[in-house]
Amino acid sequence: MDKWIQVIQLLNANKKMLGTLVGVLFGILYLIFGLFKTIVFTIFVVLGYFIGKMLDEREDWRDVIDRIMPPKQ
Numbered sequence: 666m667d668k669w670i671q672v673i674q675l676l677n678a679n680k681k682m683l684g685t686l687v688g689v690l691f692g693i694l695y696l697i698f699g700l701f702k703t704i705v706f707t708i709f710v711v712l713g714y715f716i717g718k719m720l721d722e723r724e725d726w727r728d729v730i731d732r733i734m735p736p737k738q
Contacts, residue, residue: 684714
């Protein structure tokens with residue numbers, strides 16, 4: 666039981682890891698039931714990582730989109 670508490674505290678402190686694990690979970694579910702398995706699995710893992718990273722850095726999603734696709738001038 667003590668190990669589970671440590672794992673939960675680690676995931677709570679590191680949102681990138683939590684996001685990656687959530688992405689892996691959804692990816693595995695998709696692998697079991699879906700098509701284009703490897704591509705979608707990779708997308709879930711990468712998205713989970715970046716969402717976790719964004720939560721760690723307390724970054725607004727609009728700022729991320731502006732960096733990816735800067736507004737036209």
